[in-house]
Amino acid sequence: MFNRLLRRLVILPGYIANYGYTDGSGDYYIIVDTDKCDGCGKCVEACPQDILEIITDDYDDLVVTVKEEHSKNLKYVCAPCKPVSGPVELKCQIACPSGAITHSW
Amino acid sequence: MTTEYFRWTEYAWKNPDKDWQKADTLVAGIDVGSVSSQAVVLADDEIYCYSNARTGSNSPDSAKNALGMALKDTDIKQENLQFVVGTGYGRVNIPMSNKAITEIACHARGANYMGGPTIRTILDMGGQDLKGIHCDERGKVTQFLMNDKCAAGTGRGMEVMAELLQVPIVDVGQMSLDVEEEPPPVSSTCVIFAKSEAIGLLRKGWTKNMVLAAYCSAMAHRVVGLLERIGIEKDFTITGGISKNIGVTSRILKELKVDSVPLKPDPQIAGALGASVFARDLLLKSRK
Ligand code: SF4
Ligand code: SF4
Numbered sequence: 001m002f003n004r005l006l007r008r009l010v011i012l013p014g015y016i017a018n019y020g021y022t023d024g025s026g027d028y029y030i031i032v033d034t035d036k037c038d039g040c041g042k043c044v045e046a047c048p049q050d051i052l053e054i055i056t057d058d059y060d061d062l063v064v065t066v067k068e069e070h071s072k073n074l075k076y077v078c079a080p081c082k083p084v085s086g087p088v089e090l091k092c093q094i095a096c097p098s099g100a101i102t103h104s105w
Numbered sequence: 106m107t108t109e110y111f112r113w114t115e116y117a118w119k120n121p122d123k124d125w126q127k128a129d130t131l132v133a134g135i136d137v138g139s140v141s142s143q144a145v146v147l148a149d150d151e152i153y154c155y156s157n158a159r160t161g162s163n164s165p166d167s168a169k170n171a172l173g174m175a176l177k178d179t180d181i182k183q184e185n186l187q188f189v190v191g192t193g194y195g196r197v198n199i200p201m202s203n204k205a206i207t208e209i210a211c212h213a214r215g216a217n218y219m220g221g222p223t224i225r226t227i228l229d230m231g232g233q234d235l236k237g238i239h240c241d242e243r244g245k246v247t248q249f250l251m252n253d254k255c256a257a258g259t260g261r262g263m264e265v266m267a268e269l270l271q272v273p274i275v276d277v278g279q280m281s282l283d284v285e286e287e288p289p290p291v292s293s294t295c296v297i298f299a300k301s302e303a304i305g306l307l308r309k310g311w312t313k314n315m316v317l318a319a320y321c322s323a324m325a326h327r328v329v330g331l332l333e334r335i336g337i338e339k340d341f342t343i344t345g346g347i348s349k350n351i352g353v354t355s356r357i358l359k360e361l362k363v364d365s366v367p368l369k370p371d372p373q374i375a376g377a378l379g380a381s382v383f384a385r386d387l388l389l390k391s392r393k
Contacts, residue, residue, distance in 0.1 A: 013241075013247070015239075015245075015246045015247045015248055015249065016247070016248040016249075017248075017249060018248070018249065018250035018251070018334065018335065019251070021252050022252065022330060022331055022334070027334060029250070029334070057207075058206050058207055058209075058210035058246075059210075059245070071251075104334075
């Protein structure tokens with residue numbers, strides 16, 4: 001854990017990943033801050049649509065990503081989590097202990 | 106035989122000044138994309154040879170073909186390569202590769218190699234997707250965005266347009282700039298809609314050049330919209346096949362009000378080159 005933190009802070013900072021797309025109706029991106037994500041998998045378990053997964057990235061870190069087949073239709077797969085009115089509480093965000101996930105819409 | 110207007114010529118290049126036998130490390134990167142595939146061989150930290158070929162019906166053959174073309178005028182055998190990294194959309198299916206790395210990381214690394222440590226934003230315009238990438242002075246990704254929802258505004262979209270207007274694809278960019286006045290962009294960059302829109306415009310008496318101009322500027326506009334999400338930090342550069350289409354790139358730069366750093370020897374090999382740089386790192390690391 002300490003090693004990981006040290007590596008992140010001193011040598012290898014993470015990156016911000018934007019998964020999704022822009023179309024005529026707007027921007028639909030799930031944004032992962034890999035500096036905050038440690039790949040614990042809590043969001044994967046919480047997501048009712050099973051669109052998230054944990055991978056080892058190019059820099060050998062465990063991080064969450066959006067499954068490729070879902071990154072092209074986020075507007076629809078995430079719709080059940082996003083009521084048209086009232087407060088929006090996304091299960092993936094609530095589950096994440098470090099606030100690594102944001103949505104653009 | 107009918108002319109295939111979308112065809113572009115495959116090519117290979119070899120460094121005349123370098124002797125690979127004297128190199129301590131000899132590695133390769135292979136990028137199998139949806140439309141084109143490239144292979145780059147790195148002798149020590151210098152490019153020894155590379156190729157750019159059309160992707161075939163499957164990834165293993167496309168990879169073999171690209172590497173074969175790069176090695177054709179050399180006496181390097183595949184066994185001489187000490188480490189191979191595969192990247193691109195077909196990366197998991199490259200038989201001779203020792204490791205697969207995503208094209209996002211590879212493009213950043215390749216652009217950093219060619220454009221230098223001041224490159225911060227890379228726009229990769231590939232055959233079937235668009236990527237915006239931010240990287241640090243070592244070419245490590247700090248942010249990325251990928252858009253592969255449809256072929257609009259990509260190499261494939263441009264091929265459809267070239268075929269429709271019966272214009273060789275390499276001439277599209279220049280022709281689109283040879284207009285007296287910039288026409289309004291077509292309203293849709295979606296391949297299917299743009300096609301019917303283009304046919305409509307031709308019927309109305311628009312010249313081919315004007316239709317191409319309208320299509321190129323629609324494409325540029327779409328790309329700029331995409332990049333706005335991650336923003337532009339200087340220096341900026343463009344990789345991928347469309348980076349060679351001056352009709353699209355000049356309109357992007359104009360809209361963004363930035364210059365782009367030219368990538369030598371070839372902006373289309375950024376992915377494969379980045380993969381070869383990773384291959385060298387991994388090889389050196391494994392020797393320690
Ligand atoms: S919003 Fe809902 S469906 Fe979408 S990723 Fe989060 S938990 Fe899954
Ligand atoms: S819950 Fe948060 S930290 Fe854990 S994998 Fe998901 S995004 Fe990463």
